Amino acid sequence: MNFKLTEEQELIRDNMREFARTYVDPVAVEIDENSRYPEEVIKKLAEGGWMGMPFPAEYGGAGVDYLTYAIAVEELSRSCAATGFTMSVHTGLACGPIALYGNDDQKKKYLTPMAKGEHLGAFALTEPGAGTDVGAATSTAVLDGDEYVLNGVKTFTSNGPVANTYVTFAWTDKNDKRNGMSAFIVPRETPGLSVGEHFMKMGIRASQTSEIIFKDCRIPKENLLGKVGDGMKIAMNCFDHGRIGIAAQAVGIAQAALDESISYSKQRIQFGKPISKNQAIQWMIADMYTDITAGRFLYYYAASLKDQGLPFSKEAAMAKVFCAEMCSKHASKAVQIHGGYGYCKGQKVERLMRDAKITEIYEGTSEAQRMVIAGNVLR
Amino acid sequence: MPNIVCCFKWVVDEAYIKPSSSGKIDLEWAEYKLSDYDRNAIEEAVRLQEIYGGGVTAVTVASSDATKGIKDALSRGPEKAYFINDDQFENLEPSQTSAILAQVIADQIDYDVIICGEGSSDMYSQQVGPRLAEKLGIPCIAFVNQLSIEDKQIIAERKTDEGMEVISAPMPVLVTVLPDINNPRVPGLKDTLAASKKPVINIELEDLASEYKRLLIDKGLKAASIERNCTHFGAGPEDIKAFVEAIRKTGVIDRG
Ligand SMILES: Cc1cc2nc3c(=O)[nH]c(=O)nc-3n(C[C@H](O)[C@H](O)[C@H](O)COP(=O)(O)OP(=O)(O)OC[C@H]3O[C@@H](n4cnc5c(N)ncnc54)[C@H](O)[C@@H]3O)c2cc1C
Numbered sequence: 001m002n003f004k005l006t007e008e009q010e011l012i013r014d015n016m017r018e019f020a021r022t023y024v025d026p027v028a029v030e031i032d033e034n035s036r037y038p039e040e041v042i043k044k045l046a047e048g049g050w051m052g053m054p055f056p057a058e059y060g061g062a063g064v065d066y067l068t069y070a071i072a073v074e075e076l077s078r079s080c081a082a083t084g085f086t087m088s089v090h091t092g093l094a095c096g097p098i099a100l101y102g103n104d105d106q107k108k109k110y111l112t113p114m115a116k117g118e119h120l121g122a123f124a125l126t127e128p129g130a131g132t133d134v135g136a137a138t139s140t141a142v143l144d145g146d147e148y149v150l151n152g153v154k155t156f157t158s159n160g161p162v163a164n165t166y167v168t169f170a171w172t173d174k175n176d177k178r179n180g181m182s183a184f185i186v187p188r189e190t191p192g193l194s195v196g197e198h199f200m201k202m203g204i205r206a207s208q209t210s211e212i213i214f215k216d217c218r219i220p221k222e223n224l225l226g227k228v229g230d231g232m233k234i235a236m237n238c239f240d241h242g243r244i245g246i247a248a249q250a251v252g253i254a255q256a257a258l259d260e261s262i263s264y265s266k267q268r269i270q271f272g273k274p275i276s277k278n279q280a281i282q283w284m285i286a287d288m289y290t291d292i293t294a295g296r297f298l299y300y301y302a303a304s305l306k307d308q309g310l311p312f313s314k315e316a317a318m319a320k321v322f323c324a325e326m327c328s329k330h331a332s333k334a335v336q337i338h339g340g341y342g343y344c345k346g347q348k349v350e351r352l353m354r355d356a357k358i359t360e361i362y363e364g365t366s367e368a369q370r371m372v373i374a375g376n377v378l379r
Numbered sequence: 380m381p382n383i384v385c386c387f388k389w390v391v392d393e394a395y396i397k398p399s400s401s402g403k404i405d406l407e408w409a410e411y412k413l414s415d416y417d418r419n420a421i422e423e424a425v426r427l428q429e430i431y432g433g434g435v436t437a438v439t440v441a442s443s444d445a446t447k448g449i450k451d452a453l454s455r456g457p458e459k460a461y462f463i464n465d466d467q468f469e470n471l472e473p474s475q476t477s478a479i480l481a482q483v484i485a486d487q488i489d490y491d492v493i494i495c496g497e498g499s500s501d502m503y504s505q506q507v508g509p510r511l512a513e514k515l516g517i518p519c520i521a522f523v524n525q526l527s528i529e530d531k532q533i534i535a536e537r538k539t540d541e542g543m544e545v546i547s548a549p550m551p552v553l554v555t556v557l558p559d560i561n562n563p564r565v566p567g568l569k570d571t572l573a574a575s576k577k578p579v580i581n582i583e584l585e586d587l588a589s590e591y592k593r594l595l596i597d598k599g600l601k602a603a604s605i606e607r608n609c610t611h612f613g614a615g616p617e618d619i620k621a622f623v624e625a626i627r628k629t630g631v632i633d634r635g
Pocket of ligand 1: 156
């Protein structure tokens, strides 16, 4: 066993770090405050080839392994969790299912511009009445001649307000709970698709979130993703690999919390010495560093299993829940280390603590991850 | 169209230079990086190539494990690299580094312009560029912060203590560049992936005619340390007097 990344992986990590310092750090505070989509940053990411990292070159991607991609998400999230998430939803949840289940035509038409970063993707599964309980969805898709007619309301769709291509899910057979749901690719300009208001959120405020409403929205039959009835399988598989991206995002946020805590605690003088000289502060920092390292290796492990073509569902869930919870805990500790200043705008840890919380909720709550893990362990 | 050579050094990343509690510096876990100004040198070579055509070759003298440095340099645009390496090639003296570079460049590389960073991030002796020019018998222009080519002449703007100086020189020529000459681009993902496929010419000690024995030997590294005594002063005349008295006691200044 060798815990070392390849030279190429290290360089890609370092380059993403440099990219984030150059293009993301200067806008991170402003896009959080204004809840603004950083179009110019996403364009730069596209130019650098970062928006389709794990997909084959013939479909516009860079063809790197999933581990390398996840490492890039971590580094980007260290500067801005919202930007990291925009890239990760696009890659893992929108490009991912087309790459895995799409036919050659679909990959040429939809995946290629997405992997090149010319088109942004979104994943519309959650509905107002169907969050953790995906099966409670009510959206329907009815075949009418050569077209499917979609009806339903999707909510919490990340990238929703700015996406060009949506991967969505609807019942083709409502009576078949197991195999009645199907997945579809819907281009934004399709009549009958409308985009709701952008939600105002606690954290990852630069990530754009909205409802997506389908009202007699007609898409060609060819836009069915996979086979009729594959929907649930596709959704669950997307979550498995998407969760590695969220785990990486959480590690990035936690790493940023640690970076800030180290530099602040060495500078802040109380009782005539830097607060880092107190054991109470040292222990917080030691715990942060330990959990970050553990979390990083958990997601590296899940990603490397995936790269080897081995089952990784349980490991992805473990990485997601562990990283999310340690991230929230330590972002809060980082505010603690900063005292009152940490509670105010102007210190990065204030944003980090707000951003951290979402990692415990989306792409399956921590409770949902534990269901996956327990389901595997108790089998 | 000019053949451009850029030289770079793979150095310890100063972010990893931290003293242990005993004041010693432990570099065992240190990461390496491209020397800062050498990034500017590589960027300038690539920028000139984009304007005037020609080719860019990167050259380094390094210890044999600096393979990541080669990939890093190539991801920034040069189309091939000369990796002159040996386990002993760490902490060479500038005279040795420049002699090795001169030997390989003179024997194996067509060049019109050679670009070096003004100095390296670790030692900053500022000697390798000028010494290399001397050994090759070509003109050297140092402290350059703007560069162009006109009628087979290089036009360089030099930043000196007195002000700016614009000079020209015939090619071949060697230039050492300052950091404000350009903003090195961030390599994209595909640049990094392509770097691994570019040709690297491997040159080892036995391929060089001469022997390069390390003369500068590290006898120990010690960190500079800062002692804070956390004394506070106000801004009134009395406080300033007290402040001056206090730093005088430390021996930092004396009445002179
Ligand atoms: C910012 C943001 C972005 C999002 N992006 C997307 C997106 O791009 N695409 C998309 O489709 N969805 C997205 N979501 C939706 C997200 O995946 C859901 O919010 C999440 O799955 C939880 O669903 P819910 O909010 O309906 O909560 P609920 O499912 O109502 O859960 C409420 C609470 O009950 C718990 N709970 C529920 N069921 C059980 C159970 N059986 N046992 C124990 N506890 C249980 C949950 O863990 C949670 O604590 C996003 C959400 C947010 C907030």
